Structures are given as structure tokens and as C-alpha cells.
Amino acid sequence: MSTRIQIIGAILMAVLYIPAHTHGMVTERVPDTMIGELNYLLSLVGNTKIQQPFRPEHIKHVLDFVASPAKADIRYHAGKIKGAPSAYYEFDVRRNLTQVLKLAYHPEIPSVITSPATIRLGRWKKINGSNAPLPNLWELLPNLKSPFLLTGVEYLVNSPDTYSGAYYDYDLDRTLILFKHKGRNVFISLSKQRGLSGVGKKGLIIGPDENWDYIYSGRPGVTMAGLGWVRSYMYDSYSIAFYYELDAANPLMRFAVFKWVRAGYKKVNFVRTADIYNGAIRFSNVFKEVLESPDLPDTAELVQACTDIQNLSNEQYREIVAAYLKSVEERSLTQGLLSKNQVDEWINGQQYLNSLNREEMQALVMLEYLKQLLGKNRQRNLTYLPISSQYTK
Secondary structure, three states: OOHHHHHHHHHHHHHOOOOHHHOOOEEEEOOHHHHHHHHHHHOOOOOOOOOOOOOHHHHHHHHHHHHOOOOOOEEEEOOOEOOEOEEEEEEEEOOOHHHHHHHHOOOOOOHHHOOOOOEEEEEEEEEOOEOOOOOOHHHHHHHOOOOEEEEEEEEEEEOOOOOOOEEOEEEEEEEEEEEEEOOEEEEEEEEEEOOOOOOOEEEEEOOOHHHOOEEEEEEEOOOOOOOOOOOEEEEEEEEEEEEEEEEOOOOEEEEEEEEEEEEEEOOEEOOOHHHHHHHHHHHHHHHHHHHOOOOOOOHHHHHHHHHHHHOOOHHHHHHHHHHHHHHHHHHHHHOOOOOHHHHHHHOOOHHHHHHOOHHHHHHHHHHHHHHHHHOOOOOOOOOOOOOHHHHOO
């Protein structure tokens, strides 16, 4: 066996490792009646000249599927798109759609607040072809008579992958649809990756993933030992996410997502259905934790806190991030999360701080603010976060 084949084999074993919680499940393709409906939805992404209005009856089988609880022992998928495998995942959140839109799609609340384990940076570049901000979608719900649709382009940088440690930056074509189905509010978020992602870069998860402590090296490669040289990319990704309001008063909303991903090395895809499924679980656990938290302030207070953070000076950001990095170094060494060599390589105080731009520092401060809100790692000294006393309990 050639050295090249051995290396590829090692990558496959590392990247495609499947955790035990997916074992024993039956993988099943969704019914054929749904495939055409899913393709219809994806045809609306990136299409700024849609000739026909969106009609919910065109996706009736998919809507019925989402509204009915999935079988616990079946892992569904929706086939492949251009070689990209897919997975389906759903979970319920005890919030109504108005509350969810106010938090997850508020133009003044960054996406890291509701997706801290999966998104490092996220911003809208275009809305309906202009530089206008995202509208207040929840304000449309009370008088929604016909479907509302907007298109846009979003820029994202994801958090380090839990297996390879790689993180990527890329643009997404986005389409958002708000409508009513059988008297219930429904929101659909569609996305399609625009071209090739940036090269995968080495990221580090410090301690358990639920601590949300991530280091971004800026260096191409993956974190796995012996494979740091690998230049990986995300080639394609597609997503159809449903926010289906089951009960506005209770409240209860179902989040359901169909996702396709093709990523790897030298155009060889290393992603399988199980990997996408596990990524959805990672997202869902944190999304529920944030949105259902009793410690989350009302939207107005959260917006004010985010605005205050955005208005901090570069010097204030540097002071906060420097104190955070010092705290991470101390905890990493005292708790055995990292070795001294790893701390020197990945953090190295001033060197890592100097590598961060304003947007990246801002996102980190937002993340620390969220941790303080939710009472995560209360043993930490977070006195370096100047807004914490104003906006946390």
C-alpha cells in the first residue's frame, strides 16, 4: 500500500469517526414524494428574480413530515446533491416563533448568541440585493395574509469541527420564507453555499465542547496529529430549516433541518450522513440551551447589551480579550486541559491577541457575555467583562 493511500486512510478514519450514540440506528431515505418538494425549495435560493410566488401547497408532504414526530430509531436523509450526502434532524424548543425570530433573526443580535458552538462569525452582506439590514420578521406575523419571502447573502465562519479541528469561512445564498400553514406560523430558512470555502484552518476546542472555549490559529490545516498539512475545503453545502410553530401559547416550536455537505481533501468527499447528523445534534443542544434558558433577558435588554459591546473601543476589546486569554491559559494548565507546549503554540498571550481583528474580538466578547448570562463556568473570574454587572443577574 502506497504512503499516499495510507495517509488518505488515516484521514478517513479520523474525520469519519462516528460516536457511539448513532450506532444501532436505521438509516432511511425520506419518501420520494418529498424529494421534488425539497428541490423546489432549493430552487428558491439565490434566485433574485423569482417569477412565481411561493405556494405552501407545493411542499405539503414535507410540511406534514415535519409536523409529525420522527421515529426515534430512524436516521433520515434526503439523498445526495452533486455528491453531497444529507441528513435530517428535528427537535422541539419551548418558545413560540415570535420569540425565536426575535432572538435568532434579530438584526441587532449577532448569530454567535444563539449558535455559540457552531458559529464564530456571521453577518448579512446583502438583503434583497441592497445593503439594508434584516427586517424585524416577527412584526409580520400578526397580520400575515400571504407568504413573505426575502433573499440575501450571508458570510459565515464556523467553529472548529469536533473531530478534525478545522474551521472554514464561506458565503451563503439565503432565502427566508414566512407563512401560515393550517393556521400555524411557519418560517423556512434556506441556504446554498456560494462556491468554494476558504481553506480549512486549524482550530482548537479547549476542554469540553459545551464550555465554548475555542482558539482560531489562522493557519491552514487540521488539528489531528500527523495530518496538520491537509488542505481541506467545504465544496458544497445546502440547508432547508423549518421553524414550525406547534403551539404559540404553550409555547412549543419544532426545528427541523435537511442538510447536505460535501467537504474534504483534493475534491474527495469525507463527509457522511452520520457526520451531518452529529453536527445537527451539536447545534440543537446549544440552541435549546440558549433559547430555553430562564436567565436570558428580554429582547430589548439583550439588544442594548449587544449594542454596548459593539460600541466598545479597540483598546477595551484588547483589554477584555487579554484577560480572557490569561484566564484560559491558567485554567488550561491547572486543569490539565492543555500542556505548556500547547499553550505556547496556540495562545501565547500577546501573539494570539495581535492576530485578532476587531470583528473577531467583538465576537469573542459577545460569547463571553453569553456565558456570563447563562451562568456557565461560574468559577471563572469574569470581572474583566465590564458590562456583566449591568446585564446579568
